[in-house]
Amino acid sequence: MTVLDLDEAVGAMTAELVGLRREFHRIPELGFEEHKTSALIAEKLRALGLEPQTGVAGTGVVALIEGAHPGRTLLLRADIDGLPVDERSEVEYRSTHPNKMHACGHDSHIAMLLGAARVLIDRKHEMHGNAKLVFQPAEEGPGGAQPMIEAGVMENPHVDAAIGCHIWNNLPTGQIGVREGPILASTDQVEIVIEGSGGHGAQPQRAADAVVAAAHVVTALQTIVSRNTSPLESAVVTIGTMNGGYRHNIIADRIVMTGTVRTFDEELWRQVPGHIERIVQGVCAALGVQGTVEYTRGYPTTTNDPDMTALVREAAVAELGEEAVVYPEKTMGGEDMSYFLRAVPGCFFFVGSHNAAKGATHPHHHPSFDLDEDALPYGVRTLVASTLKYLAG
Ligand SMILES: [Zn+2]
Ligand SMILES: [Zn+2]
Incomplete structure (x- = not known):
């Protein structure tokens, strides 16, 4: 594998990633009501020169980054919804929507996928095939993945595999959790x-x-x-x-x-x-x-494909080093990423964001939940490295 020097590329955009995450953090919306969120995602994608498709299954957004060479298509998924929680925090970027909060960290998923898009666009010449960016509504319920699949997101072009990640306060910042087989429950x-x-x-x-x-x-x-x-x-x-x-x-x-x-x-x-x-x-x-x-x-159970998991692990190890990639515990939580992983082989991995020094210790869904924003570059680098490895030709 070639050296990706993503450290530099992503490092340069760390402030931008934090800014993006905070912008979305201020405007949390519940499942299928993510109108402001999806409009802002589309605006950011257009600014990158992409032509997003909006209104997919209601509030979903899809954009395609076409590689310079023909090949397979990898779906990269971020969920975009918040929760009906009243944010108990004094941070300047706290929710401006009463009783709504990005208490699961989906704001960071949006930011990381937009960040990955920016890097991938710069490296299209290395890509044999396409990266399909999928911003999915309503993960916290009633579920947006299945409606997006029904709306045709797995075709035009046909999707061959899928990856996605969840920011994870159960792992420290700097660690990426990658595990094959069932990882989240039904x-x-x-x-x-x-x-x-x-x-x-x-x-x-x-x-x-x-x-x-x-x-x-x-x-x-x-x-x-x-x-x-x-x-x-x-x-x-x-x-x-x-x-x-x-x-x-x-x-x-x-x-x-x-x-x-x-x-x-x-x-x-x-x-x-x-x-x-x-x-x-x-x-x-x-x-x-x-x-x-x-x-x-x-x-259904979120189950990682062994080959795709091995690919993500190898990409993450090459990019971040052996010690950064860990084998996480399964969790009895659920995820509708499971529908994409039932449609095609794929891998859903965790991006550690626990940092006691910064107060990023609360569990997901807690009204005081916050994540360590230093985790964002690790997620972006893993998404990009995995995509470039999958589309290496
Ligand atoms: Zn959640
Ligand atoms: Zn979540």
């Missing part, structure tokens, strides 16, 4: 309704108590992880809400529960809804109440 939702028959709290023999049945259901659901899942696998079944009842001396006739289910393994992902149905029906039958389950699939 994120399904479940709603369980238990219907019994109400009555006087003092006469349980004349009622069918939905509260007692719900308690048994929640307890029995724990056996999905402890008894139906291989000890070598991971899964989460969390019941997060339980609502129902009227008063302390009335037996409840109806309880509604909601929860989240997370898995890495595809087989387990397919099996869990059946386990839930079996447990709910069995427990409810035993206790003389009715149970109904509504299971909603969320994002």
Whole structure:
């Protein structure tokens, strides 16, 4: 591999990357409402001489950097949405939108992809094929990746592989986390309704108590992880809400529960809804109440392709050095990058941004979340080095 001297190219634009990130940080918008954000992205792309396509699946933006030589097309993805969080921070670049905040760091994803675009445009002569820049709405929900795929983003030109990254406060600044296989979990939702028959709290023999049945259901659901899942696998079944009842001396006739289910393994992902149905029906039958389950699939597991992961790792090691590239822990969080990675082989990597000295210690989604902006050049260099390696011809 040739020496990319990206250190210099990206180093020169560090102030610009920070400026970009802060510009987007000030105007966070929720999923599919990213109108200001996508207009600003399009403006920045036009300033780079590109011709962005806007309004893709609502608020998505796509731009193509064509290499000097024919070849494959690599999709580079950044998500662009913020969260319904009120920013608890006094930084001068804090959110100007009440109750909205870039609390997951997607502002930095936009900045890093714009930075990568700038460097790639300068190196088009080395590219055998194209870099397709995809700025995707609504990652935090309801999901913009699948709508963008349906809008045709994988064609014209046909996409052969995909990469993307997430700024990551679980790793220190200067580290890039690269790992093959499942890296983020599937994120399904479940709603369980238990219907019994109400009555006087003092006469349980004349009622069918939905509260007692719900308690048994929640307890029995724990056996999905402890008894139906291989000890070598991971899964989460969390019941997060339980609502129902009227008063302390009335037996409840109806309880509604909601929860989240997370898995890495595809087989387990397919099996869990059946386990839930079996447990709910069995427990409810035993206790003389009715149970109904509504299971909603969320994002599938985000799974990195071994070859693309090896390419990103090699590119990052060549660019940043062996010690900068680490093997990160998987996380039970979810990502709709998963849809791109199901469509084509690809790699989603983490860009460490934890720095205690700068107060960049809070977890993602926290109202005091902030990231170490010194991380931005590491992300840009990994994106660019991986792209140039993939399109080396
Ligand atoms: Zn998030
Ligand atoms: Zn995120």
